[in-house]
Every structure is written in C-alpha cells, then in structure tokens.
Amino acid sequence: MERFYCIVRRKQNMVAVMYVWTLGLLLYPGSYGNKETEHQTDICKHTLSCSECIQSHPSCVWCSAKNFTQGGESEGSRCSTRLELIQRGCDEEHLIDPKGLVQFLKDAPLSESADEDTVTQLAPQKVYLKLRPGQKRTFAVRFKRAEGYPIDLYYLMDLSYSMKDDLENVKKLGSDIQQVLHKVTKSVRIGFGSFVDKTVLPYVNTVKWHIQNPCPSRTERCQPPFSYRHVLSLTSNLTLFQQRVSAENISGNLDTPEGGLDAILQAAVCTDHIGWRNVTRLLVFASDDVFHMAGDGKLGGIYMPTDGRCHLNENGEYYQSNMFDYPSVGHLSQILTAANIQPIFAVTSNVLPTYQGLSELIPKSAVGELKEDSSNVVNLISQAYNNLSSTVNLQHVNLPKGIQISYDSHCPDSTTEGQPHGLCSGVKINQTVEFNVTLWMDENTCQDGLQRFKLRVLGFNEEINVDVEPVCNCDCKDQEVFSSYCSRQYGNFSCGICSCMDGYKGKHCECHQEKHDSNDGCIINGSLTCNGRGKCECGRCACNKNVRGPFCECDDASCERYEGQLCGGINRGVCNCGACKCNSNYTGSACGCSLDTSACSTPNGICSGHGKCECNKCVCDKGYFNKLCSDCPGCQTPCQEYSACAECKAFATGPLRNNCTLYCARVNVTMLKASEWSGKDKDGWCQEKGEDSLITFRVTEDGDLVHILVKEKQEIQDNIQQLILGLVLGIVLLGLTIIILYRITVEVYDRKEYHRFMKARSQEQWNDAQNPLYKCATTTVVNPNFTQE
Incomplete structure (x- = not known):
C-alpha cells in the first residue's frame, strides 16, 4: 500500500510538471529550424580514357583534339562538360558525346x-x-x-470429404462454364484435376483399412487419398468432361489444411499433360479450407524443397509428393507468372480472407466466395474472368x-x-x-x-x-596504329591521346621508362615534385584534375565560391589559376555580382530614387528600406521630430532630459492647462508616446524658431498590453489553482484510503481453530544399515 501511495504521488507530480511545461510553451513559443547548405561537386571524373569518361556521367564529354591539353595539364582534363570544353577551346568536331x-x-x-x-x-x-x-x-x-481471344480453363478441385456436395454440382457444370465463356470467345477448352494431401502421417490416416476407405462411416465408399491427380486434359468435348468428372469420387484426410499448392504447381509446370495452349490460361482452384505451405512437410519427415518440375506418372498422379515439401508462396507465384497462368480462387467464406492475402502475392489472380455446395461457381468464374481480362498488367x-x-x-x-x-x-x-x-x-x-x-x-x-x-566505348574516327604523332611509332593514337607501348610513357610516348626516372625537371625552387599536385613523367609534370602549369602551380579549383558553386557556376564564370574569370555580365571575386539592374528598376527610377543598385540589388539611402527602398520610417514628421524636445522641456523626461538645452535650443515650449485648451481647435495637434504618458502638443515653425504648445499629461491607457498581461496572469493563476485543488483532493482521498486500509488490518481476526478432519502427514525414514543395540 505504501508503494502504491508513492507511485500515485509521483504520477501526480509528473502531471503538474507536464502542465507547467506545456503552459510555458504556450506563453513563450519558440521556433526551431535548420538550414541545409548544398555544395556542387564536379560531376566528371579525372579519367585517362574516353571510355572511362563517358561512363562516369551522362553529361561528361571527351575532347579528342590534338594538343588540347596545355602546360602540364593531364590528359584527364579532356573529360568535362560540353560547355566547359567549348570555353576552353575544343570545337564541336572533336567533342565525343555518344547518345542513346x-x-x-x-x-x-x-x-x-x-x-x-x-x-x-x-x-x-x-x-x-x-x-x-x-x-x-x-x-x-x-x-x-482483341475480341474473341481463346481461353483454356483448368478446374482444380479439392476432393477432401467436406467437398462431397460440391463434387455433385461440379459434375453438371461443364456445359454451363463453356456456355458462359462462349459469350467471350468461340474457342474454349476445359480440363479437370483434383487433390487431397500427402499420403503420410499426420496428413492422412495410414492405417491400411482407413487408407482404402477414408470416409467417416464404413458404410460409405470413398476413394483412397492422393496428393494430386490430373483427370482430364484440356478439351472442347463437354461430353468427355462430364464422363470423366462423373467417375470421380470423394476422398478424405486427417488435418484441416489441404495440399492445394502442390496441385497448383504441378498443373502449372506439366504443360504437356494438361495441354496448355499459348492463349489465355485460367486455373480455377475450388476448396473450402486453407493450404499447407513450405515447411509443413517437416511434420511428415519431408524436408527436401520442391524442385519446381513436373512429376506426374502415366496415370496422371503426383508420384513424388511424399519426397518433396510443399512449395512456398513466392515459388508458386514465380511458377504461375512464368507459365502465364491466371488463378481464380473459388473458396468458401470461412477461408476467404486467407486466399485474399494469397492473391495479393500472386500477380493477375482473383478470389471469389464459393457457396457451400459450389452452386454459384459458374457466375464466380465469369465475374473473375471479366475482372482479370480487363486488367492489363x-x-x-x-x-x-x-x-x-x-x-x-x-x-x-x-x-x-x-x-x-x-x-x-x-x-x-x-x-x-x-x-x-x-x-x-x-x-x-x-x-x-x-x-x-x-x-x-x-x-x-x-x-x-x-x-x-x-554504350561503353567511344567511337573515335582518328585511330592510327603506330602513329607518328606518338613519337616515332611507339604508340597508337586514338581519341586525341596516345596509348604507349610497354616500356614507354609520356604524352607522345617520347621517353623510355628506364631512362627517365629522375624528378629533377618537375621541381622548382625546392618545392615538392609538381607542387604535390601531380606526378613526374619524362621529366615533365602530369598534373591532377583542375591543376595545370609546367609545375602544376595553377589550380583551377581553388577559387572563391558563390552560393556553393565555384565562381558562381559555369554561367557566371570559370576558375582560372586561383582567380575567377567572370562572364561579361558578372563581376566580383566570386562572380557573385550581376551587372544587370533590372531588379532595381521602378517607375520612380533606380531604387525608387532613394538608393543605388549594386549586384542587381538596391542599397538604400539612410532611413529608407525594403527591396526597392520605397519605405522610410526614419523620415520623421514634425510630430516625430519634436516630440522628444516637447517632453524634455515640458516634463523633464524622455531620451533628451539630460541634453535638452543642447538639442532643443531653438525650441520654445508653452504649457497649457486643461482649462486653457478644452475649447481650442482639435485639428493639427500631435500625440506621441512619452516615457510614462501620452504627450499632446502642437508645433508652429517661425523661421529658425519652433514654438510648441504642450497639454497637461495624460496617463497611457494601453488597453491591449493590459489585456494581454491580465490574460496571461489569469491563465497562470487558473492553472496553478487547478493543480493545487487537484493535489489537495487527491491527497485527502489517498490519506482516507490509507487510514481505512490500516484500520481494516488492525481489526482482522483469523480463526485458528483446527479442522477435526485434518490429519498432519508424517514421514518415517529408516536407515537399513542402522542396527540398534
């Protein structure tokens, strides 16, 4: 009880804290946000071949012009965007940009x-x-x-004992099904198959006499259980269909789920047995119960996964049923999709949700509710076919x-x-x-x-x-084997570059690797080799991407950025050796300043005549603001300009009270009592907020002198502020009052309950009388090795 009492009090305190916290959020709202900064990266990689370039990004283009690279530039700089390459001097003729x-x-x-x-x-x-x-x-x-497209329909039926009355109706529906489908097409074929379950425990009773006749009553005759049996191949002979189906008899099994997935898989993969044509294929699956799936076979000692192949013997029976496990739903879906078969699940209401879930996992399938005796199966097939055929997937x-x-x-x-x-x-x-x-x-x-x-x-x-x-390779038209451009035929020329033979390197394959291992020609003033921005080949620098110069001293990626882009992006300028080279309409260190003035133009001139245009944005004169410098709260009216002087000279308050003589030397102030100004004209009077009151005055300018008539003080009646303050205080007081009352009520209630509990315990009287029928158990243990003298 004491623990319960503590928990209650702790919860009450939490409620109070939550209330105060929520109240604080209401009274002192805050806004939270973050800003994302996006940085553009180079899309074209530093590739050393045209094929690698066009594979790196669809916007990357290769320049195949001879001698396109300059002063230490690597051949990888040939790979860039079309606009950048054109700006760097590559003509359209040498741009390799294959399209799909x-x-x-x-x-x-x-x-x-x-x-x-x-x-x-x-x-x-x-x-x-x-x-x-x-x-x-x-x-x-x-x-x-197309109108009249042929149809193959295979009817696959559950012959477990609960489907006895359904079988009698199926024997009569052959002509009905064909008649309904003839409204859609003249070419209709129909076939029949049946299933029960695997013939091992715990699916069927394996007692000999029960295997021979699995009916509940021995006086009734049933056929032995089987997994799946193909009864009739697809045919347009309705008489044959009725004869073969009429010869079928009901069977039985032990457990509730059936082996329907085994039957569907075999009916889908045994194309020759069933007689499927390359037309619309429908498989009608009729059952009144759920199905076994992959993994259930372990109950009968069957652990080998189904192989998805046809295993029907000459009698049309699935003879490998007891060797392979049931198929999984995913495997079955794959098989049906590959075979282009559209299953229609005609099932009773008790298992309808199960098969609806199955249908969602099998493309182009339908589910219909089957009556207990399958009397509505023809209409069900007709509706399901119409839904399936009108859906194009x-x-x-x-x-x-x-x-x-x-x-x-x-x-x-x-x-x-x-x-x-x-x-x-x-x-x-x-x-x-x-x-x-x-x-x-x-x-x-x-x-x-x-x-x-x-x-x-x-x-x-x-x-x-x-x-x-x-398109993985470049179709270059300039291929030359053992080209003279590649230094005395030490390499092949293609796409503007040389592919050197083994043992040679360099832009023109001009140096032998064994004879040019020194880096002396790539170092200047004791710096790093190629300034650490490239590698030395044949005594000359081959620079990294965006770096050039004889010693890789010029970095074309180290310029300032504007809005996350180097030199404001390709449309504003390009980076040239660490400095932005701006296009004609831009300026600034990062080309971030547009020389256009269209955004500053107004009917009253540039920036409304109150500012100047810089980088296509208005820079306003003092006192003016907004996008076009059209607002000026700092441009004071006479009332605003002389309110401070009127207050300091009349009441010795306000911002100029310590410097009133200095700033208000040419201002004369005359005080008017209420009796003196009550009848005066009310027009032309100013009313400005003072330090602790409203200042009412009239300004008259006389040359260099300013005369001000000031009325007596009026207390500020800031109703809005008082209303807000009163409302906030009222909410706070109301909340605290509610919390205190609630806390007192619960405290009183808990104390009463606790005292009542303690009083009940003190009055407990247990009956210690012994039950006369009860006898205490006794246990006697004798040590057989103990001998009492």
Missing part, C-alpha cells in the same frame, strides 16, 4: 479480332536500344484487347543486372508515372492503352555485349523482345 537511341525492329499493327491468322494485341514486338550509363531512354508500348522478365526500368501508364480514366510495372484496369474489348517504358543503366556498370529481356502483359502469350546495347 531507340529503334523499333518489328512493329506489326494491332488486331481487331482473334479470328485473324495472327493475333497481335501487343506492340511493338521487337525493340533495340543503345544506352549510355546514367542516360534515360523511353519508348511507347501499346496493348489492345505490363511487366518485364529477366531484366539484366545494372539496367533499371520504370513505367508510365496512360489508362482510359487515369495516368500514373514512375511505377515498377504498368497497370490499367477496366480496359474494354478493342480499347487501346499505352505505356511509356523508361530504361536507364547504372553509372559505372557497363557490360560489353548485347543485353536482352522481355516485356509481356500477364495473362497473354505475346511478348516484346528488348535488346539493349550498352
């Missing part, structure tokens, strides 16, 4: 109907792209639903490493951009939708050779073949 491109190698027109010899719903069919690292290229993809397959992709979907009713796949819903027959597919390659991930992948709309067999050729 898009070509449609095959673009057949879209079909109106599936009755044509070749149905085309997706265009273009083959695309060729050239991609430079970091550079984006976009092409358009069109899709149009464009995705990529086997996208090469290093290539990124995004989709912009232009649907009939909406547009989405930058999505990981294209998606349009509610697409009608013969309605065309368009997707903009954007590709780009990560920087520094160039891979030689053609890269290939495919685009396809889920649920349809057509594909777009996309060939991507990375």
